[in-house]
Amino acid sequence: MGERQRALLALEDGTTWSGYAFGATGERAGEVVFNTAMTGYQEVLTDPSYYGQIVVMTAPHIGNTGVNIADEESHKPWLSGFVVRSASPRVSNWRATQSLDAYLAEHGVVGITGLDTRALVLHIREAGALRGVISSANPDAARLIAAARAAPSMEGRDLVPSVTCAEPYYYHDDGDSEWDLQPAVEAKYHVVAYDFGMKRNILRLLTRRGCRVTVVPATTPAAEVLAYQPDGVFLSNGPGDPAAVTYAVEATRTLLGEVPVFGICLGHQILGLALGASTYKLRFGHHGGNQPVRFSDNGRVEISSHNHGFAVDAATLPAGVEVTHINLNDDCVEGLRAADLRAFSVQYHPESAPGPHDSGYLFDQFVELMQQERGE
Numbered sequence: 001m002g003e004r005q006r007a008l009l010a011l012e013d014g015t016t017w018s019g020y021a022f023g024a025t026g027e028r029a030g031e032v033v034f035n036t037a038m039t040g041y042q043e044v045l046t047d048p049s050y051y052g053q054i055v056v057m058t059a060p061h062i063g064n065t066g067v068n069i070a071d072e073e074s075h076k077p078w079l080s081g082f083v084v085r086s087a088s089p090r091v092s093n094w095r096a097t098q099s100l101d102a103y104l105a106e107h108g109v110v111g112i113t114g115l116d117t118r119a120l121v122l123h124i125r126e127a128g129a130l131r132g133v134i135s136s137a138n139p140d141a142a143r144l145i146a147a148a149r150a151a152p153s154m155e156g157r158d159l160v161p162s163v164t165c166a167e168p169y170y171y172h173d174d175g176d177s178e179w180d181l182q183p184a185v186e187a188k189y190h191v192v193a194y195d196f197g198m199k200r201n202i203l204r205l206l207t208r209r210g211c212r213v214t215v216v217p218a219t220t221p222a223a224e225v226l227a228y229q230p231d232g233v234f235l236s237n238g239p240g241d242p243a244a245v246t247y248a249v250e251a252t253r254t255l256l257g258e259v260p261v262f263g264i265c266l267g268h269q270i271l272g273l274a275l276g277a278s279t280y281k282l283r284f285g286h287h288g289g290n291q292p293v294r295f296s297d298n299g300r301v302e303i304s305s306h307n308h309g310f311a312v313d314a315a316t317l318p319a320g321v322e323v324t325h326i327n328l329n330d331d332c333v334e335g336l337r338a339a340d341l342r343a344f345s346v347q348y349h350p351e352s353a354p355g356p357h358d359s360g361y362l363f364d365q366f367v368e369l370m371q372q373e374r375g376e
Contacts, residue, residue: 005138007112007267009054009083009120010144012151013127017120021136021178023104023111027144030054030080031149032132033309034121040354041100042067045077045109047266048163048197048305051239054081054132055287058121063088066096067103072227073199073353077107078163078239083120087113110134122226128283129154129309154309155281159240160248160266163197164218171203171213187189189370192230194218196238196248196266201353205363206234210224219247222254231259232369235267237349242269242279249273256341260369262362263345265308268336270346272312274339275321282332285309286347289304289354292328295335301328302358311347312336342369 007021011032037045041062044055056187062084082104091099104111113132124130131151171193188210193203195215206213214228218238225233233255242249245266252274254363255261262289263271269279286306293304302325312333314323325335325346335342344366350359 005136006139007134008139008141008144009112009115009132009134010148011143012131012145012148014145015123016141016145017112017115019112019115021111022101022113023082024108025136026108026110026136027052027133027137028080028110029131029133029147031129031154031309032056032124033129033285033287034058034060035126036290037305037354038289038368040289042071043073043354044259045079045082046073047199047237047307048074048078048224049237049239050079051159051163053079053239054083054134055079056083056120056124057085057287058288060085060117062086063087063100064091065093066091066099068095068097070095073201077104077109079109082109082111083115083117084111084113085115085117087111091303103153107108110136112136124284129285133257150166155241156244157240158244160196160238160245163239165195165215166217168214168216168220171207171215173255185210189231189367190214191234192216192225192228194220194236194248194267195236196236196245196270198236199349199351199353201351202234202236202264205351205360208211209363209367211367218245220251222251225251225255226258230259231373232262232366234366235261235263235270237264237267237307238266241281242266242273245270248366256338259341259342260366260373261341262366262369264351265347265349267313268345269310271343272317272336275336276318278313279310280313281310282308286327286332289356291348293325293334293348294328296322296324296326303356304350304359305352305354305356306348308347342373
């Protein structure tokens with residue numbers, strides 16, 4: 001067995017983290033964040049909301065179950081780099097079609113393993129999300145620190161054009177996942193979904209509730225959306241700074257009051273901006289599957305899946321808009337409702353891919369709004 005190839009992660013604050021290369025050989029820059037999910041690394045890799053970021057997994061063993069096409073949330077990985085304590089060289093799941101190492105190499109994702117991810121995560125919690133560079137091609141510390149400091153900040157960046165679809169399309173189940181083995185549901189409602197970085201399971205859950213879904217590019221004007229005569233409009237998740245996605249905020253502002261609107265993640269932030277609130281960057285964000293969120297309507301605490309680095313500022317919300325969900329870790333706004341405008345949103349990911357599965361009722365609430373709109 002030959003000598004393992006060295007790799008280095010360098011952060012803008014001058015710290016470096018040495019390990020070994022896996023996945024693609026090369027060099028990538030991005031904002032370094034950590035994800036606390038115990039499972040679901042393939043869903044994390046293929047979530048477009050991670051575009052422009054280097055993700056550190058807190059679970060120590062990653063790659064044990066390999067990779068399979070059914071668990072992808074989009075057609076490819078989007079993140080800039082992947083950092084794990086121990087990348088499993090073996091695959092132990094019958095569903096796997098290839099190893100994680102081979103999958104990352106195929107898609108050009110640079111990884112690093114063998115470093116102390118616990119220490120790295122504690123460092124990020126203290127310092128906040130930092131720009132960083134992974135290199136397995138030329139791991140020179142001084143050069144990489146300089147490159148990290150020269151990398152663009154996430155604040156002020158509109159990353160949506162890099163992940164949105166090129167043209168409108170109708171979504172249909174592709175038959176590749178366990179969700180697609182469920183009985184088909186007759187489509188009663190037409191939903192137009194803005195693709196700011198859409199995850200597939202959102203579309204599956206809408207169709208399983210009787211929605212025919214037309215997915216449109218992020219820059220689609222409100223007038224074109226209304227021309228589809230939708231029963232409701234969905235605002236998807238996505239990457240980057242919501243305040244920079246001005247075209248989506250403008251379109252959403254026009255749609256408010258015309259049709260029911262439901263937003264998730266970036267869609268939640270865009271709805272908040274369209275309603276007149278402002279957003280701000282969190283210190284290190286929420287990324288993982290174990291965030292406790294309280295729903296004000298019934299006091300129920302949901303364990304929820306998150307991936308966001310920005311939040312809506314509750315103090316800037318106008319009259320008539322209520323906060324429906326609060327993060328119990330830091331009191332961050334996790335849900336909004338503008339009842340008179342038939343619009344609501346949540347910051348987290350109720351489509352649960354990966355889980356937990358506490359929040360599927362939100363899709364039911366969207367359907368109920370569309371039912372009321374049609375007088376049913």
